[in-house]
Structure formats: C-alpha cells, structure tokens
Amino acid sequence: MNVMERLCPSSYDEASRMLHEASTGGNTAIVGSGSRDAWFPPARSPVVALDSAALSGIVRYTPADLTICVRAGTPLADVQAALGREGQRLPLDPWPQGTVGGLIASNDNGPLRTRWGGVRDALIGVRVALPNGEVARFGGDVVKNVAGYDLTKGYVGSAGAFGMIVEATFKVQPQPARGTSTALSGTLDAVAAAWRALRERALPFAAIEVVRTEDGWTLYALAEGDGVIVERLIRECGEAARNAGCSTREAGHDEVVEQARKPAGARTWLRVGVPPAQTASVLASLAPDQRAVARPWVGIVEIFGEALGEDGLMPVLRGAVEARGHAHVRRADDGLRRLLGWWRIEQIEGGRTMFPMLKNALDPARRCNAGRTIYDQLDEG
Amino acid sequence: MSEQPSNFIARLRAVVGDDGLFTEPQQLRLYMYDGSIDRALPMAVALPRTAEQVAGVVRLCHEEGVFLTPRGAGTGLSGGSIPLCGGVVLSTARMKAILAVDTENQTVTVQPGLVNLDLTKHVAPLGFQYVPDPSSQGACTIGGNVAENSGGPHTLTGGVTTNHVLEIELVMADGERVRIGSPAPDPPGPDFVGVTCGSEGTIAVVTQILCRIVRKTECVRTMLAAFDSCRAASEAVSAVIASGIVPTAMEMMDHTALAAIEAFSHAGYPVDAGAVLLLELEALREEVEDAAPRVVEICRANGASEVRVAQNDEEREALWKGRKKAFGAMGRIGPSYYVQDGVIPRTRLPEVLERVEEAARKVGLRVANVFHAGDGNLHPLILFDDRDPGQAKRAIAAGEEILRACVEAGGSITGEHGVGMEKRDYMVLQFPEATLAAFTAFRDACDPGHTLNPYKLLPSGLGCAEGGKRQKTMTQMQELAERNAAVGDAY
Ligand SMILES: Cc1cc2nc3c(=O)[nH]c(=O)nc-3n(C[C@H](O)[C@H](O)[C@H](O)COP(=O)(O)OP(=O)(O)OC[C@H]3O[C@@H](n4cnc5c(N)ncnc54)[C@H](O)[C@@H]3O)c2cc1C
Numbered sequence: 124m125n126v127m128e129r130l131c132p133s134s135y136d137e138a139s140r141m142l143h144e145a146s147t148g149g150n151t152a153i154v155g156s157g158s159r160d161a162w163f164p165p166a167r168s169p170v171v172a173l174d175s176a177a178l179s180g181i182v183r184y185t186p187a188d189l190t191i192c193v194r195a196g197t198p199l200a201d202v203q204a205a206l207g208r209e210g211q212r213l214p215l216d217p218w219p220q221g222t223v224g225g226l227i228a229s230n231d232n233g234p235l236r237t238r239w240g241g242v243r244d245a246l247i248g249v250r251v252a253l254p255n256g257e258v259a260r261f262g263g264d265v266v267k268n269v270a271g272y273d274l275t276k277g278y279v280g281s282a283g284a285f286g287m288i289v290e291a292t293f294k295v296q297p298q299p300a301r302g303t304s305t306a307l308s309g310t311l312d313a314v315a316a317a318w319r320a321l322r323e324r325a326l327p328f329a330a331i332e333v334v335r336t337e338d339g340w341t342l343y344a345l346a347e348g349d350g351v352i353v354e355r356l357i358r359e360c361g362e363a364a365r366n367a368g369c370s371t372r373e374a375g376h377d378e379v380v381e382q383a384r385k386p387a388g389a390r391t392w393l394r395v396g397v398p399p400a401q402t403a404s405v406l407a408s409l410a411p412d413q414r415a416v417a418r419p420w421v422g423i424v425e426i427f428g429e430a431l432g433e434d435g436l437m438p439v440l441r442g443a444v445e446a447r448g449h450a451h452v453r454r455a456d457d458g459l460r461r462l463l464g465w466w467r468i469e470q471i472e473g474g475r476t477m478f479p480m481l482k483n484a485l486d487p488a489r490r491c492n493a494g495r496t497i498y499d500q501l502d503e504g
Numbered sequence: 505m506s507e508q509p510s511n512f513i514a515r516l517r518a519v520v521g522d523d524g525l526f527t528e529p530q531q532l533r534l535y536m537y538d539g540s541i542d543r544a545l546p547m548a549v550a551l552p553r554t555a556e557q558v559a560g561v562v563r564l565c566h567e568e569g570v571f572l573t574p575r576g577a578g579t580g581l582s583g584g585s586i587p588l589c590g591g592v593v594l595s596t597a598r599m600k601a602i603l604a605v606d607t608e609n610q611t612v613t614v615q616p617g618l619v620n621l622d623l624t625k626h627v628a629p630l631g632f633q634y635v636p637d638p639s640s641q642g643a644c645t646i647g648g649n650v651a652e653n654s655g656g657p658h659t660l661t662g663g664v665t666t667n668h669v670l671e672i673e674l675v676m677a678d679g680e681r682v683r684i685g686s687p688a689p690d691p692p693g694p695d696f697v698g699v700t701c702g703s704e705g706t707i708a709v710v711t712q713i714l715c716r717i718v719r720k721t722e723c724v725r726t727m728l729a730a731f732d733s734c735r736a737a738s739e740a741v742s743a744v745i746a747s748g749i750v751p752t753a754m755e756m757m758d759h760t761a762l763a764a765i766e767a768f769s770h771a772g773y774p775v776d777a778g779a780v781l782l783l784e785l786e787a788l789r790e791e792v793e794d795a796a797p798r799v800v801e802i803c804r805a806n807g808a809s810e811v812r813v814a815q816n817d818e819e820r821e822a823l824w825k826g827r828k829k830a831f832g833a834m835g836r837i838g839p840s841y842y843v844q845d846g847v848i849p850r851t852r853l854p855e856v857l858e859r860v861e862e863a864a865r866k867v868g869l870r871v872a873n874v875f876h877a878g879d880g881n882l883h884p885l886i887l888f889d890d891r892d893p894g895q896a897k898r899a900i901a902a903g904e905e906i907l908r909a910c911v912e913a914g915g916s917i918t919g920e921h922g923v924g925m926e927k928r929d930y931m932v933l934q935f936p937e938a939t940l941a942a943f944t945a946f947r948d949a950c951d952p953g954h955t956l957n958p959y960k961l962l963p964s965g966l967g968c969a970e971g972g973k974r975q976k977t978m979t980q981m982q983e984l985a986e987r988n989a990a991v992g993d994a995y
Binding site: 185186187188189190210230232236240241243244253257258259260261263264265266267268269270271272273274275276277278279280281282284285296297300323324325326327348349351352354355356396397398399400421422423443446447448449451466468469470472473474476477478479480481483484485487496497498 | 606608609610611652653655659663664666667674676680682683684685686687688689690691692693694695696697698699701702703707718719720721722742745746748750787788790791794847848849850851876879880881914915916917918919920921922923927931934935936937938939940941942943945946947948949950961
C-alpha cells in the first residue's frame with residue numbers, strides 16, 4: 124500500500140473533517156495498530172491513511188450497568204484491564220494485539236466465541252466518522268435498542284469500508300470466579316465423540332477447543348464459574364472422556380488460550396467456517412503437515428503451518444464451500460496468495476446486493492478502504 | 505400507478521391466484537390495524553404461498569409504484585404493518601411451514617408466517633427451545649420478530665431475535681431474491697443479517713429464516729419478590745447484578761399493574777405490594793441451587809417483604825401467567841392504554857420511574873408499569889378513557905415526556921416494539937442529524953421508490969414523499985380500545 128500521508132486525528136470531529144478532506148481528494152485507508160492488516164487485501168493506493176492511535180481511552184463506564192464505552196483506538200488489552208479492576212470482562216478473547224476498532228472491523232474472535240458469541244453479540248453501539256464530514260452514532264449505550272436501522276452490525280466485519288469507527292460501546296459481564304480446563308486426548312473420532320456428548324448435555328462450557336498436535340488430537344473444555352459449577356463440568360468431562368476412550372488431564376486456564384493463539388504466529392493460516400456438525404469432517408480431511416485449532420460447537424477451524432502447499436489447501440477451501448461454509452486465507456506467502464486468493468464463500472449474491480446499499484449510504488464515492496472486503500471487489504467489477 | 509387499478513388487481517391476482525387475494529371492503533377492514541393506535545385501509549391484501557409469489561407481488565408493486573406493507577400477525581405495537589397510505593398489504597399468513605429441523609447443527613428453517621410459539625412447541629419434544637419469547641408469542645410470527653428484532657422476558661441473558669437468526673432469505677424492493685448470512689459462523693464481510701433484523705419491512709420482505717435453537721437448560725427456578733416500592737425493587741435488580749448473578753429474566757410490575765393483572769388472571773400475586781419482581785434463574789442444577797438462596801437474600805436485604813419460590817412447573821407457570829397476559833389485563837382498570845417502550849441504563853431505573861409517574865400525573869392520568877427491569881426496558885402503560893377526547897391527547901403527551909426522560913437518561917425510545925409510524929417523529933430526540941441522514945440514505949439505497957412500507961421508521965420530514973403526516977383521531981383511539989379488549993382475549 125502506497126501511503127502518501129498519515130494523519131492522526133485526536134477528536135471525533137477532527138477525524139470526520141480529515142476523512143472528508145482526504146476522501147474528497149482520493150482514496151483513504153483507515154488504520155488501527157496494524158495487528159490484523161495482513162489479513163485483508165491492501166486498500167487501493169495511493170492513500171491518505173487515518174490512524175486511530177490518538178483516539179484512545181475509556182469514555183464511559185458504569186460497572187453496575189454492565190456496559191462500557193471506549194474510543195476505537197483503545198487497545199483491547201487496556202479495555203480488559205479497566206474492566207478487570209472492577210471484576211468484569213468483555214467476553215471477547217481474540218488474538219490480544221490491536222485496537223477495539225480493528226477488532227470490530229475484522230470481526231475476530233477466540234475461544235470464548237463458543238459460549239458468549241462474537242463481536243456482533245457484544246457490540247451495542249458505534250460512533251463513526253463518515254467521509255461526508257459528519258459524525259454519526261448508531262445503536263447506543265443500552266442493551267436493548269431497536270430505534271432505526273441496526274447499522275452498528277454493518278461495521279462488524281466491514282474492514283473499514285464504511286468510514287472510521289471512532290467509538291464503541293459493549294455489553295460486559297462479571298469475571299467468573301474460576302476458570303480451568305480439562306484436556307481430553309485421543310484419536311479424532313474419540314475427541315469428536317466427546318465434544319458431541321458434551322454438547323448434547325447442554326453443558327455451559329466457556330470454550331471447547333480441539334487442537335491437532337504432532338501426536339494426535341486434544342480437546343480442551345474450559346469450565347468457568349463458581350467452584351461447584353467448575354467441579355460439575357470437570358466431572359462431566361471425565362465421564363465423556365471415559366465413554367469416548369480419551370485420556371484426560373487437568374490443563375489449567377492458560378494452556379487453551381495459548382493453543383488458540385498459535386495460528387496467528389504461523390506463516391500460513393486459513394480460517395474456515397462451516398455448520399458445526401461439519402467440523403469433524405473438515406478436520407478429518409487435513410493433510411499431515413496442516414496443524415489445526417477448531418471450535419467444534421461453533422464450526423470454526425483454523426488451519427496453519429509453516430510452508431503449507433497449495434495441493435493440501437485447495438481441497439480444504441473446496442470442502443468449506445461444499446459444506447455451505449466459507450474460508451478466509453489470513454496469511455500466505457505471496458506465491459501461495461496468488462494461487463489461493465483471499466476468500467471462498469458458498470454464496471455471494473446476498474452480499475453482492477446488500478454491500479453496495481450500505482456503501483451507497485455511508486461511502487458513496489467509494490473512497491474508504493477500497494478493495495479490502497470480499498464484496499468491494501465485486502462492487503467495483 | 506401507470507394503469508387502471510382494476511388492471512393492477514388483475515395482475516396481482518395472476519401472481520397469487522384467486523384465493524390469494526382479498527379486495528372486498530369487509531375483508532380489507534381486518535387489515536387496517538395492528539396492536540398500536542393508528543389504522544388505514546389497504547387497497548388489496550395479497551396472501552402469497554411461496555417466496556416466488558412474494559417476489560412477484562413485490563416486483564409488481566415496484567414497477568407500478570404501489571405501496572406495499574408486509575404483515576405478519578399484526579401484533580406489532582408501533583403501527584409497522586398498517587398500510588398508512590393504502591396500497592397492498594402482503595400477508596405471510598399462508599407461509600407458516602417449518603421446512604427443516606437440524607438438531608445436529610441446532611437450527612430450524614422456517615417460513616416467515618410461522619407463529620413464534622409453534623416453533624418452540626415443535627422443537628420442545630426434541631429437548632430444544634427457541635429463545636426469543638415475546639409476550640405475544642402465541643400470535644406473532646417469526647417474520648414479524650425478525651422485522652422488529654423482537655425481545656421478550658428471557659432475552660436478558662439469551663439475547664434478542666438478531667442473536668438467534670443465522671441466515672435470511674429476502675425479496676428486495678425490486679423483487680430480487682437473495683440470501684444473506686450463513687449456516688456457518690461469521691461469514692466474511694459486513695453482518696448483513698444484523699442490519700436486516702429490525703428493519704421493519706422497509707428494505708426487504710423476509711421469506712425464509714434459519715433460526716438457531718438451543719437445548720433446554722437443566723434447571724429453572726422462578727421466584728417472585730414483593731417490595732414496598734418500585735425504587736426498592738429497582739435497587740434489588742441492581743444488587744442482584746452487582747453480586748455477579750445474571751438471571752435469565754427480571755420482570756417488574758408496579759402496584760397499579762398488579763391490581764389489574766390479579767383481577768384478570770388470578771395468578772395469586774400480592775396485590776398490596778408496591779411492586780413485585782419476577783426473577784428466573786436458568787442454568788446447571790448446582791448453579792441454580794447456589795444462586796437461588798443468594799437472590800432471595802439480596803431481595804430481602806433490599807426490603808422484600810415476601811419472596812416466593814416456585815416449587816414445581818405448575819407453580820412456575822402460575823407465576824408467569826399473570827406477567828404474560830399483563831397488557832390484556834389493563835382492560836380491568838381503564839378503558840384503554842397507550843404503551844411505551846423506552847430503554848434506560850439499569851442504574852437509572854428509580855429516577856426515570858419517578859419521571860414516568862410524574863409525566864402521567866401532570867396530565868391527570870394513571871400509569872401502570874410492567875417491564876423488563878433486567879435490561880432497563882420500560883413498558884409504561886398510560887391509562888386513559890377514549891370516550892373523553894382530551895384524554896387521548898394527554899396520553900400521547902405523557903408518552904412523549906416519558907421518551908424524553910429515557911433519552912435524557914442515556915437510553916433509547918424503543919427497546920423492542922420498533923419505531924413504526926408511531927415513534928418516527930421521536931427519532932430526532934435520540935439521534936443526531938448525521939445518523940438520521942445515514943438511515944435515510946440507506947433506505948434510499950435499498951428502496952429508491954420508497955414503495956416498501958412507506959412512512960415508517962424515519963422521521964416524517966425525511967425520505968418520504970408528501971402526505972404521510974401522522975394523524976391520530978378520536979375514532980382511532982376508540983378502535984384502539986376495542987382492540988385492546990380483543991388482545992386481552994387473545995393472549
Ligand atoms: C400483548 C402483546 C405483547 C407483546 N409483547 C412483546 C414482547 O414481549 N417483546 C416484543 O419484542 N414485542 C412484543 N409485542 C410486539 C409484537 O408482538 C412484536 O413486534 C412482533 O414481532 C410482531 O410480529 P407480527 O407477526 O405480529 O408482525 P406485524 O405486527 O404484522 O408486523 C410488524 C412489522 O414487521 C413487518 N413484517 C412482518 N412480516 C414481515 C416479513 N415477512 N418481512 C418483512 N417485514 C415483515 C411489518 O411490515 C411490520 O413493520 C407484543 C405485542 C402485544 C400485542
């Protein structure tokens with residue numbers, strides 16, 4: 124990306140004024156800390172970049188309301204730290220680098236996605252600087268709100284296509300008293316039997332993660348809550364493991380989180396989404412050099428490795444689409460990237476119709492982060 | 505319209521068939537209403553049976569510039585399904601099928617006209633439930649729920665409709681059929697399903713929905729706590745949350761509401777109380793057994809004079825019975841009511857409830873409160889006598905005052921009933937001009953001709969052609985009273 128100039132607005136009004144001026148003259152890129160920059164195609168160059176770094180800090184936080192409003196350039200880690208001081212948390216645990224704005228725009232998540240949902244479920248409002256020079260507010264500070272179109276949701280996964288998110292409000296929750304996980308190990312069939320059995324019993328695990336290691340498969344079941352609940356969940360894990368023929372060990376809290384973060388450090392990284400019941404067959408189709416972390420109750424599979432080849436990855440992409448899912452090539456060397464592209468998706472028509480509608484409303488001149496979403500490219504073509 | 509109405513009707517008939525079209529005045533009159541105040545007569549009512557027929561109707565209206573208002577069961581409380589300027593009403597009453605149940609993926613595919621409760625009943629024997637449970641669930645449709653992004657008493661922890669819909673099939677304003685969302689999680693790109701939920705039938709018609717279902721929880725415990733005042737009950741709500749317990753439901757009923765509800769449903773509520781809280785815990789047995797006594801303790805510490813814990817399903821249902829029929833019960837204490845739906849941060853409950861009381865007192869009317877206290881979603885029911893012309897006006901004035909109080913407390917004018925036609929002129933209280941301009945631009949982009957559900961959701965000065973001015977006549981208020989009575993029978 125060819126950046127002509129980098130601007131750091133320090134107020135919402137300044138952000139909208141700068142965005143307006145920059146996008147009148149040409150293309151603009153909206154950038155956070157850059158932690159997820161490589162996951163998306165570069166914005167159409169040359170650009171004037173608007174950096175959210177100076178839009179940082181907590182705007183409002185009343186712990187008793189279980190909501191927090193922050194500026195979009197605030198690092199997620201800072202938000203969690205502020206909440207932690209009041210015994211609360213935002214139940215989103217993606218790759219911990221990066222800003223709140225970047226998290227929303229990239230719609231990233233982590234192990235807690237299983238119990239608590241994704242960005243769209245926690246986010247209740249945004250304030251955005253628009254290329255027309257205005258600052259608009261969608262949603263608000265209250266947990267229920269159906270006044271007007273829910274354009275807040277349009278910013279989730281928007282990759283900056285609809286202007287600059289300058290502020291966001293989230294629902295938060297009390298920190299669980301305890302959190303620990305049980306690791307169940309065995310063959311893929313055995314761990315799949317265990318996760319299915321646990322799911323059928325409607326047990327409220329905070330996270331259920333499957334990891335492919337050098338020597339087999341491990342299912343991490345993260346139990347959170349008061350002592351009695353955690354003990355009950357651990358007991359259930361033991362029973363499911365026995366029935367499925369898995370071995371078990373206590374794995375504490377951090378191990379599961381570390382495992383979930385491994386893909387982000389790899390040279391090649393694909394993220395696949397399928398209907399949850401298809402998770403096992405995606406995992407079964409992996410080539411020997413492909414490592415994986417999956418969320419089988421949700422249907423997310425992250426496939427990663429050092430220098431993965433096209434031959435092994437193409438079937439994964441095809442399989443995702445055939446299962447009515449999608450795939451996102453988050454990281455790949457240039458050569459592989461040229462072969463794989465950025466996304467596969469089962470059906471594109473709905474977005475092909477609706478993306479331009481949002482774009483016409485929010486960035487009619489198509490100057491913001493042009494080319495960074497799957498739909499941008501279709502919209503232009 | 506570029507042609508004679510009779511030609512248009514004939515073409516409409518060709519799309520939906522003879523038995524799919526109503527044009528007789530006595531038939532049309534049934535489609536003038538929803539659960540709110542206004543009313544208007546459509547020119548025709550189309551009852552398509554397939555998405556293809558829906559697309560045919562939408563395309564025809566689009567080509568001819570005829571207004572089209574989608575309609576589910578007509579239980580909406582903001583005038584959403586009223587054909588304000590005539591035109592065609594598209595009823596989903598003949599699209600009620602459950603198309604697929606997938607217990608492995610925990611989803612159900614339904615047509616939009618399916619009644620909410622029928623979905624839950626269908627999956628209950630399999631051990632599942634559909635979480636959003638509006639009090640009108642015995643009548644309202646899933647398509648209507650998507651359009652309004654409806655909530656219910658159990659959405660405090662479970663989330664509202666948008667959190668339980670994965671994929672939607674739509675007919676866009678020009679008749680194009682598309683699918684948005686995915687049965688797989690987090691599809692790439694913006695969250696189009698999220699944007700569509702709550703769009704009130706103004707950007708597209710919903711023709712199929714992939715709903716998420718969840719397994720029923722192991723243990724449910726329901727309790728009722730009686731307090732001297734709403735203030736004490738509100739403080740108990742905050743104290744429960746502060747303790748780290750998040751119940752699945754926390755519903756409040758004030759003294760005025762209790763009297764009406766008790767007279768109507770004989771639920772055994774303590775009518776002397778200043779306010780009662782209905783609380784429900786839903787979790788693992790151990791968790792409920794641990795939390796329930798703590799909730800009882802917190803209620804007592806905040807002045808509860810009585811706490812009842814349901815011992816079995818029968819007692820639990822008895823406790824809920826009164827709450828679920830609360831709106832209908834208002835007929836017992838007043839000829840008519842006007843219900844508002846503002847939301848506030850939970851911690852502001854005591855002061856805003858006082859402003860609600862004051863707003864009604866100022867205009868000489870009574871108000872009853874029955875609402876979702878856990879998420880700060882108020883439902884003040886302003887009681888008035890529709891035979892007295894001045895009272896209706898005063899009820900509306902008090903309603904506006906209440907919405908102002910909600911917005912000033914950092915809240916919203918509507919938590920689940922939608923803007924519709926009823927609250928569109930109050931949008932300016934809540935949103936800056938830039939937001940309203942973006943809403944209008946989005947509506948223009950989706951439906952440039954504004955044929956889909958015109959004069960709804962956006963302020964009357966914005967995005968609409970001439971003539972959409974909202975008028976509330978006395979006859980309308982009388983109709984409201986009749987319908988309130990009918991609602992009382994139905995729910
Ligand atoms: C006694 C009572 C209690 C209630 N309790 C609650 C409650 O607890 N929580 C809550 O959220 N609401 C509640 N409501 C309000 C109402 O029931 C909901 O808004 C419900 O979702 C409306 O569904 P419906 O099928 O009746 O839709 P309608 O009233 O027919 O229509 C509502 C809106 O949806 C649009 N629409 C309908 N179908 C479609 C479609 N297929 N495609 C596109 N647009 C469509 C209409 O144009 C209209 O704008 C209550 C109402 C009553 C009368």
